[in-house]
Amino acid sequence: MADPLHERDLAPAALDLVAKAAGPYLETLPGRLVRDPAADVLFDRLGGPLPERGDGTLASVEELIEVGTRAATASSGPRFFHFVVGGATPAAQAADWVTSLLDQVSGIWAASPFATEAETVVLGWLKDLFGLPDSYGAVLTPSATFANLTALACARHWWAQQHGVDVAADGLVGLPQLPVLASGYVHPSNRKALQILGCGRDTIRVCARDDAGRVDIDAMERALIEIDGPAVIIASAGEVDSGDFDPIDALADLAERYGAWLHVDGAFGLFAAASPRLRHLVGGIERADSVTGDGHKWLNVPYESGFVFVRDAAIMGRAFGAWNAPYLPGAGDTHLNYGALGPESSRRARALPIWATLRAYGRSGYRAMIERHNDLALRLSVLVEEAADLELLAPVRLCVVCFRYCPRPAPTGQDIDVDVDELNRRIGAEILEDGRVYLGTTVYRGRVALRPAIVNWRTTEADIEFLAAVVREIGARIEAEMRGNTGPATDRPVE
Ligand SMILES: *Cc1c(COP(=O)(O)O)cnc(C)c1O
Numbered sequence: 001m002a003d004p005l006h007e008r009d010l011a012p013a014a015l016d017l018v019a020k021a022a023g024p025y026l027e028t029l030p031g032r033l034v035r036d037p038a039a040d041v042l043f044d045r046l047g048g049p050l051p052e053r054g055d056g057t058l059a060s061v062e063e064l065i066e067v068g069t070r071a072a073t074a075s076s077g078p079r080f081f082h083f084v085v086g087g088a089t090p091a092a093q094a095a096d097w098v099t100s101l102l103d104q105v106s107g108i109w110a111a112s113p114f115a116t117e118a119e120t121v122v123l124g125w126l127k128d129l130f131g132l133p134d135s136y137g138a139v140l141t142p143s144a145t146f147a148n149l150t151a152l153a154c155a156r157h158w159w160a161q162q163h164g165v166d167v168a169a170d171g172l173v174g175l176p177q178l179p180v181l182a183s184g185y186v187h188p189s190n191r192k193a194l195q196i197l198g199c200g201r202d203t204i205r206v207c208a209r210d211d212a213g214r215v216d217i218d219a220m221e222r223a224l225i226e227i228d229g230p231a232v233i234i235a236s237a238g239e240v241d242s243g244d245f246d247p248i249d250a251l252a253d254l255a256e257r258y259g260a261w262l263h264v265d266g267a268f269g270l271f272a273a274a275s276p277r278l279r280h281l282v283g284g285i286e287r288a289d290s291v292t293g294d295g296h297k298w299l300n301v302p303y304e305s306g307f308v309f310v311r312d313a314a315i316m317g318r319a320f321g322a323w324n325a326p327y328l329p330g331a332g333d334t335h336l337n338y339g340a341l342g343p344e345s346s347r348r349a350r351a352l353p354i355w356a357t358l359r360a361y362g363r364s365g366y367r368a369m370i371e372r373h374n375d376l377a378l379r380l381s382v383l384v385e386e387a388a389d390l391e392l393l394a395p396v397r398l399c400v401v402c403f404r405y406c407p408r409p410a411p412t413g414q415d416i417d418v419d420v421d422e423l424n425r426r427i428g429a430e431i432l433e434d435g436r437v438y439l440g441t442t443v444y445r446g447r448v449a450l451r452p453a454i455v456n457w458r459t460t461e462a463d464i465e466f467l468a469a470v471v472r473e474i475g476a477r478i479e480a481e482m483r484g485n486t487g488p489a490t491d492r493p494v495e
Contacts, residue, residue, distance in 0.1 A: 002054035010057040017058065018097075021065045029077040030458060033435040042071040073438075078459040081439040081452030081467060082432075084240060084268045084297050084400070088353075089457055092301040095356030104349040107339025108329060115349035119338055122354040126307055129363060130273040130293065132286055137313025139341040140350050142304035144267035144294040149193040150308045150316070150342045151290035155232045155261040156197055157319040158289075158312070162230040168319055172198050179227045180204045181220050183246050184213020185236035187265055204234070211445045212394070213239070215246050217254065224258040231260045237282050238269020241442045241451055242393070243377075243400030245269060249284030262287065267294040267306075268455060272398055274363070275370050281397060298370065298399075300457045301353040308342070316341040373399045373454045376464050380452070383468040389475060390468070393449050402442075404449045405475035418482045421448040426478050427471065434474060437467045 045067050055063070074080060076087035088096065106115035123138040141147045156178055160167035163175055178199040182190070184206050195201035205223055209216035224231060233255050235246040248264060255262035264270075264285060270293040272278040273285060285291060288311070295305030310316050321340035322330075329337050339345045361369075377396045384390040384403045391406040404424045425448050428441035439452040452467060 002056045004057075007057045014057050014061045015097075015101075017061050017065060021069060025069045029074055030079075030463075032074055032077070034074045034077065034080050034438040035432070035435045036070075037433065037435065039071040042067045075438075076456070078456050078463045079437045079466065080456065081437060081454060083440060084294075084453040084455055086297045086300040087456040087458055088302045089300045089357045089361065091360035092299075092353040092357040095353040096302040098356075099349050099352045102349065102352075105346055106349040106351065107345050107347050108337050109333075109335035110329065112349065113335075115351060116336055116338060118349065118355050119351040120336065122351045122358065123307065123309075125358050126293070126354070127309060129358070129366065130270055130285070130291075130309075131279070132291065132309050133311075135313070136291075136309040136311055137316045137341065138307060138309045139316065139338050140295075140347075140354075141306040141308055141342055142344070142347075142350075143296070143306045144187075144265070144292050145189040145192060145306075146343060147267075147292035147294070147306040147308035148187075148190050148263075148265055149196060150320075151263050151292055151310065152190065152193045152199075152232070153197055153319045153343070154290055154310050154312070154315045155263055156199060157315055158261055159230045159232065168322070177203055179223075179229075179231040180234060181207055181223055181231060181260075182234040183215035183236060184208035185215070185239035185244065185246055186234050187236060187240060187267065189267075190234050190263075190265060212242065212244070214244070215251070217247075217250055220251075221254055221258075224254060224260060227258075231258070233260050233262050235262060235264045235288070236269070237264050237266035237272070237285065238398060238400075240400070240453075241444045241449070242402045243269075243397045243453075244394065245272075245281045245397060247284075248282060248288070252284045252287035255289070256287075261289045263290045263292075264288040265292045267292055268297045268453070269398060271298040271366075271370050274366050275374070276367075277371060278374060278398065295350075295354055298373075298455045299354065299357065299366075300369075300455075301350075301357055305350050305354065369457055370399075373459070376454045376459060376461060377401050379461060380454070380464050380468060383465065387468070387472060389472060393444050393447065399455055400451055400453045402444050402449050402451045404447060405471060405479070407479050418479060423475070423479060423482060424448040424450065426482075427475050430474050430478060431470065434470070437463075437470050439467070 075085050104115040105111040109116045119140055127134055127136060141150055157167055159178055160175055165175055180203060182204050191201040207216045207220040233251055235248050235251045237245050252262055272281040291309045293307050295301045296303045317340055320342055377399050380401045381392055381396045384392045388408060390403055392403045394402040405427050407418055431439060439450055442449055442451050
């Protein structure tokens with residue numbers, strides 16, 4: 001029997017195993033396949049029945065390292081451009097190990113004054129980095145989805161208060177539907193948050209003036225006049241398909257005029273605020289009632305790391321606190337209990353990697369990285385525009401490049417004779433199968449598009465050039481296949 005009590009002396013040796021594996025893994029990370037489907041056979045080694053006796057500490061950790069370092073997706077490497085996924089800076093990664101070493105419970109001050117203090121410090125630093133007033137309330141969350149959930153729960157609490165209801169105590173019964181307005185840029189996680197909050201996933205009134213989803217300010221104003229009461233506006237700072245931004249200042253004007261709550265989802269776009277060159281993209285952010293950001297994206301700290309800032313700090317405690325359990329801190333507690341300011345109760349000390357990375361690289365380090373990524377996105381857009389077989393679909397704002405593979409006209413001079421959407425769908429699937437670079441597809445303005453996001457601290461110009469070359473190579477191959485399969489376009493039926 002492998003009782004952990006009998007193996008307590010093995011703890012340092014187990015950690016040593018991880019430390020020894022780290023060097024070789026990180027050394028190969030930049031050049032390895034982002035995903036190697038051939039390693040999927042290793043998944044078998046994860047399975048089997050629940051061990052009866054247990055293999056013991058070292059054997060178990062050795063097995064996980066062996067399988068993990070071969071079967072893991074290199075999503076923390078420089079050639080993972082899918083979704084919006086950052087890596088882990090050296091300081092953040094090491095501090096994440098420290099977080100596990102110390103294993104702090106950070107929801108309750110009494111359980112770890114140290115973790116609470118660290119969280120207060122990093123939330124202050126983040127407000128400073130993003131140019132948000134220090135008076136904002138804030139809490140670390142596991143993700144931007146949870147940050148949006150936290151923000152919208154606060155908004156819901158504020159709105160119910162205006163209707164004379166304490167929604168935390170009494171729920172939604174008797175209240176009308178929460179009016180929520182957004183442009184077409186609104187991220188699905190906001191819908192998920194509304195769904196969880198009992199406000200309904202499909203209740204958002206989308207005010208868009210075109211098929212890209214750009215906000216229609218006049219339509220939003222008309223809707224606010226019609227609602228004639230408290231409402232919630234969700235602004236998107238960084239839309240995931242094109243990387244575009246809602247005009248936050250204009251939405252803040254509307255919110256001010258009609259007494260609405262302005263929530264800004266800036267999961268990755270908020271980081272523009274850290275660069276004087278890019279800050280204009282989030283102009284007006286300091287007028288928001290709540291703001292979401294994601295640490296595991298552009299801060300490049302390990303998963304799970306998000307944060308939310310709320311103008312009315314007191315509302316967070318009202319929306320999430322007061323469990324009325326005698327063993328927990330009560331309303332009279334003078335200490336900050338972060339578990340009472342958001343949806344989590346017990347939680348890891350996710351402040352520590354944030355602390356370490358901000359201490360290590362500072363404001364100027366982050367500014368340099370964010371501007372470098374913006375330069376790389378612009379560089380990729382130039383490569384796309386220079387290539388006869390690629391087409392840029394949206395101007396680059398920050399770190400997302402929305403483009404597609406576009407075949408040259410058919411030799412006969414007719415229109416393009418392959419289905420370009422189908423072609424790009426197949427290119428997207430083949431890129432993931434191929435594994436040298438990783439990026440996703442979307443449908444932008446009715447067209448299937450590729451949309452790499454550049455937010456990993458390791459990514460360099462060589463990776464960007466490699467990305468473009470791989471897309472062109474795979475694109476040409478699949479185009480040839482499709483032409484071979486379908487033959488040249490013709491009005492005559494196939495004989
Ligand atoms: C990524 C993203 C989210 C969700 O973030 P998670 O960390 O995956 O929960 C929300 N909003 C925007 C704009 C995003 O880009």
